[in-house]
Amino acid sequence: MRFQTLLALAAAGAMMLPVGANAGPWPAGKKGEYMDQCVQVATGQGVKADEADKHCKCGANAIEKNFTTEEIQQLDSKTGVDAQLVSRAQNAVKTACASK
Numbered sequence: 001m002r003f004q005t006l007l008a009l010a011a012a013g014a015m016m017l018p019v020g021a022n023a024g025p026w027p028a029g030k031k032g033e034y035m036d037q038c039v040q041v042a043t044g045q046g047v048k049a050d051e052a053d054k055h056c057k058c059g060a061n062a063i064e065k066n067f068t069t070e071e072i073q074q075l076d077s078k079t080g081v082d083a084q085l086v087s088r089a090q091n092a093v094k095t096a097c098a099s100k
Contacts, residue, residue, distance in 0.1 A: 025069035026060075030076060034060055055097060062096035063089060 026034075035056050042052030063072060067089065074085055 025067070025072065026064060027069055027073055027076075030072060031060055031064075034063075058097040059093040062092045065096070066092040 035053075038056035038059060039049065039052045042056065043049050047055075063075075067075070071085060075081055075089055
């Protein structure tokens with residue numbers, strides 16, 4: 001998966017509060033892959049597993065809320081990801097998951 005930049009942002013802010021769950025347009029299996037990789041990166045950086053899980057859920061929910069299925073598929077592209085789309089995703093996660 002090519003969510004490295006989103007994972008870095010998620011891991012860096014793993015102590016932040018999550019937002020409520022939203023039904024979203026994740027392609028089949030992709031949300032689980034995102035969560036697995038996000039938690040793995042965060043815990044690898046010394047974040048407690050429960051806090052990493054909370055923040056990664058927040059990031060996944062922010063993506064669900066702000067992106068179409070097609071955009072989520074583009075974020076996971078094996079052939080390159082549009083820098084503007086990545087920046088938009090990072091900002092959505094940062095805004096949704098920043099501590100208030």
